[in-house]
Amino acid sequence: MVVGRTTLGVVAAIAAMLAGINDRPGSRRGSVRRLGVPAVVGAVGLFVGTVAGDRLGAVALTVLFAGLGLLAGGISAVGPVASAAGTQLLVAAAIGAGMPLPESGWERAVAYLGGALWLVLLRLVLPTPGSLVGDYRFDGERDAVAGVYDAVAELLDAVGTDRATARRAALTAALDHAQDALTGPRLRRYASSSAERRLHAQYAAALPLGEAATALAWAGEPVPARASQGPRRLAAAVRGNTHTGPLPAPSRSAPALRALDDALLHAAEAFDRGKGDRDLHTRRRTARDLVRSVFGAGGREYGLRVALCFGASAAIAQGLYRAQWYGQHEHWYWLPATAVFLVKPDLGPLVSRVLCRAAGTVLGAVLFAGFAAVLPRPEGLIALVALSGALIPVATRHFAAQTAVVTVLVLALVMVGGEPQASVSRIGETLLACAIVLVAGHLPMPGQGGGGVRARLGAAGQAAYAYLDHVLSESGGAAHHGADARALRWTLRREAYRALAEARTAIALAAAELPALARHTEGADDVVATLERLVDTTTACAVHLDDSGRLTPWHLAQLNELLDELAEERDQVGLRMPHAPEVPIAG
Known part of the structure; x- marks a missing residue:
């Protein structure tokens, strides 16, 4: 505002807000990737959305948004950082296509990056409370x-x-x-x-x-x-x-x-x-692994739902805008941007997300209407933006609280950017987005349901079998022992337990859905429980091997019993998994 480029400041503030939502407690270096990668992808989305909004008609723009939704949904299956990147890609594309700003696409993208990187810089430089002792x-x-x-x-x-x-x-x-x-x-x-x-x-x-x-x-x-x-x-x-x-x-x-x-x-x-290197006993995911995640069952299912929600909400929003349903407000992009957050499965069960979003939006809009009636402009609105930004780290503990804080922040930014007060329309658009996502989220999709859970289970099974196979190879002789073999064993053990934890989280989220969605993952919790027991038993075998150099018949019998139980449970839920390693028969 000081230099007369208020709209660029609004874009930068939106990027900083999204980066703040993505931030979580942890190390400074981890925050560079956690915040920086989604910010870069979001800047690309803002540029693409700006160009598309200027040059494409409503139908072509809807098709483009559906395609971006399919891509971003598939990418989100890779992991948490990829999920945040996919979300920012879509939200920024919607903002770029619909937000009335005088700047070009590249100027918006630079401002977006600047806002996010400002938060990353503060994250790297400022000490956290109580951490001033030492480095x-x-x-x-x-x-x-x-x-x-x-x-x-x-x-x-x-x-x-x-x-x-x-x-x-x-x-x-x-x-x-x-x-x-x-x-x-x-x-x-x-x-x-x-x-x-x-x-x-x-x-x-x-x-x-x-x-x-x-x-x-x-x-x-x-x-x-x-x-x-x-x-x-x-x-x-x-x-x-x-x-x-x-x-x-x-x-x-x-x-x-x-x-x-x-x-x-x-x-x-x-x-x-105090000597050590940067090898954390991890293996980098290959390009094949990433492609398998994006185009696998989980990526395809989530990509189709995101494409349907994002494309449908964009089409409905543009139709309402051209029918002058919005009146004097030029922010049809709010509807598809809201749908993106609602369709994300890693924010909780679908119905819970919708209810929390609706309640948080109503509360935030009402609060902002009260603030807007008494605060001086623009100084009071800027102070409200700063206060809302400070509350984001606390509000992320609950989706409804986060929604209320973000609603106040966004409405304040809209007014700072020159648009009129929009609390009522914000509530209406959010409720419409909730309805769209509820319908699209429960529609049957091609292929077998519960793709996300099945993909996590398959990855967990593959990691568990790789760990077991390595431990069994250690029992084959002294050639398989040594520091390198032990480091690889710890790597495989870490990957197995991590994959199991991710599968547990996916199963818990799926089980909390309505029966139309939850029924696709029935029996998955039995499979992951057996896999956990298999990895625990494999760990006990590894420790025994270090001590004695061979496995006892009792250990072998335990492993074979768990593999038989796992095969039975896998067949009951129709899960495809790699072939289990051959365990010698005890006796």
Whole structure:
């Protein structure tokens, strides 16, 4: 506003708002990818939408929006960052095509990038509260790695109780969070500072501890209380960036306890040396994996629903706009942009999303109408934008609260940009978008339903089988042992548990849908539960192999029993999975 380019400021503020919605607690480096990738894709969408809005008629624009919806929906099946990128692509395309701005497409795209990158810069530079001790740039990484050691200690405390399964799942979540926190771009040019190398070494040292704790939980025999004291002291050392001091050694009366003791000794040595590299025992997804996700069952099903919702809402919105249903308001783009957020499956069950969106929009519109009646313009509206932006991190905890805050922010930006007050029309457009998404979201789609869940289950099964196959190969002789083989084993174990956690999340969301959608994934929870038991048993076998060099007939019998049970459950739900590894018959 100071330089007389208010509309560009509105575009930048919209980009910063969307980046704030995408942000989550975690490391600074992780936020670069989490916020930056969707911002770049959104800028491309804004440019494409601007050009299309200037040159295409209503029918051609609707077809283009449907095609973008199909592409963005398929991309969203890749993962959380891709899902955010797909959403920003569509929202920005709708804004570019419908928002009346004097700037060209490239100017809008640059302003959009500037708004998002401003938030990324603040995220990288400003310390979080309570993190001024030491090198605060790594506070998110330290908290994440320390959380892994705390999760190991809690799992050890729960061994032999009915809390063990939940604690093992919590350990998986902690490892996933730490892995994400450490995989961002480097803050320095060369393999980074000693603090970064130390954190990588501390994360790597947690992997054998987690493996031993999982094996103990699988055995189910309670362990002495002192077994969890070592991991807790390691967690405190990570948070305080200090030395570990003496660690209490657990009993060495069983293979898993001996593995735990060895892992503690290894961790103490790693903490003292502080040496490590950037290899987090992960494997990059290949282009084939990405294509399989986009064009697989999950990507196709979600892409078709997004294409239908985005294209239909754009067509209806333009029809209403040309019929002058909007009156003096030129914001038909709100309808398709709202539909994009409503159709996202990772925001909760469909009906819940719709109800929360409707309630949040009504509340936000009413609040804004009250503010607009008393606030001075434009200073009061700018202050309202800043206040709403500050509330976004808190509001993201609930979709209705987030919707209310975003509604106030967007309506304020619209007025700052020169349009009249639009609370009433905003409510009407949101309710119409809710109706469109409810209908389109429950329509039958070509192919087998529940594609997203089935894709996650298939990936989990493939990862579990790869892990089992590697552990079985370790039992074939000394040639398969060593540091490299063990590092690969930890990589495969991490991938298996992570894939299972993603499948669990997808199943929980699908189970909360209405029967028309939930029925497609019946029995999936039994399959993932058996896969989890298979991976737990494989972990126990790996620990036993390290101790004795061979598997007992009892271990082999357990593996074969689980594979038979999994095959039966897989056939019942009609799930396609890769062939299971051949496990020798016990006896």
